[in-house]
Amino acid sequence: MIQKHDIQTEARNRRVLMVAYPGVHQLDVIGPLEILATTQFFIGDGDLPYDLKIVAVQAGPVKASSGLTITAETSFADVMKHDDEIDTLMVAGGHGSSSQLKNPKLLEFMQTMAPRARRIVSICTGALILAEAGLLKNKRASTHWFWCPIMENEYPDVTVDHEAIYVRDGNVWTSAGVTSGMDLALALVEMDWGHKVALEVARFSVMYMMRPGGQSQFSAHLLAQRAEDPAINDALSFILENPADPLTVTSLAAHAMMSERTFARRFKDETGVTPAAYVETARVQAARVVLETTDHTIDQVALETGFQSAERMRRAFHRHVGISAGEYRDRFRMTADPGARPRAGPG
Known part of the structure; x- marks a missing residue:
């Protein structure tokens, strides 16, 4: 009903x-x-x-x-x-x-x-x-x-x-x-x-979810779909699901049951990026969603998404988005405006 x-x-x-x-x-x-x-x-x-x-x-x-x-x-x-x-x-x-x-x-x-x-x-x-x-x-x-x-x-x-x-x-x-x-x-x-x-x-409308604008159209999730090697595919999924984990090459190689050298080589062959670059992209992607949809502080978001500090997250956002995490939230966090009426001119 x-x-x-x-x-x-x-x-x-x-x-x-x-x-x-x-x-x-x-x-x-x-x-x-x-x-x-x-x-x-x-x-x-x-x-x-x-x-x-x-x-x-x-x-x-x-x-x-x-x-x-x-x-x-x-x-x-x-x-x-x-x-x-x-x-x-x-x-x-x-x-x-x-x-x-x-x-x-x-x-x-x-x-x-x-x-x-x-x-x-x-x-x-x-x-x-x-x-x-x-x-x-x-x-x-x-x-x-x-x-x-x-x-x-x-x-x-x-x-x-x-x-x-x-x-x-x-x-x-x-x-x-x-x-x-x-x-x-x-x-x-x-x-x-x-x-x-x-x-x-x-x-x-049977839509999977309400996706915030910060979700990537062509990044971590699509790269995860591209990998053919089952071990690398599993590592990609693990990174997306656990951005707050340490996610070092050592830990990811152990998760994939490979040597670090073999894992790093096969990871780049499958995705076109290094494990460190992919991890950072996945963390920025996760942080953008949290910033758009919650009131968590910048420090909390940094910890929740694996950056460990607000400064490290700020630098990563500048590399990927061109603005800081705080500026991103100020500009793009969704707020309801149920009473707004049509009016002329930019708003």
Whole structure:
């Protein structure tokens, strides 16, 4: 039985616009919108929590990269003419995004509507469209791991996070590939309606968990899936599950029942990195999640995730993330904002 939460707020019918274009990835469009739409089942009776619209150059069918068709309900011109304020402006990614970087109508739409939106969101390579429109200048952002170096090269005024599945910088949210757009949408639900509602939406959508943005899209977990050697694979899993352990080459080699020299060689052959580099990456990944989701002190987080001291964790964060652990928490810890109302301008 679905349990509805009685949330007293006037911020209903939040207007959400999702930008689509030829060659868009269909799941980038539908996935986040379905997460937002599902919220209606958990916040009590009354108006819908979100007013969802797909928008394109022209109203009508838009052919996705899959060959299937998405229907845009309205056009850029109509929205710019009639919508003075919106809650959320979203742009999807997909194979067609490259050609859209030089689409003047799309770029004009993004530049015109961004100041009218409470927040701006991109899914996957939609981040490149935001960057081309000048909306990521001097901001930290994420995109699909394959496109991270390209975005870094083409838009040097953007700080590209190669690892995070999604990033929030001010009122701008960017995400990595495909399913991470749904993780980002869950974070939006949590901000708008609280943690309990977001958790219900995640469960209803049969999502494994609510993943914080600090979880890596391409790092420790994916490297762990890549190893073919069973002993190395077991060592990788052991590191991920026990980041607070000493995790020296000596202890890991003993765990794998190999000599230290053999273990180090086979580890690098399987993963492309040294055991020490992998351990640090796994610890930073674990610390990012704790920083985003708990009130534990920086010293506690350092101990819980194996850094032993806040200073060692600070240096590791600067290497991997570009900011200290404290700065990371200040910028990216999720906080609920159930009473926020749509307003014009950056937030």
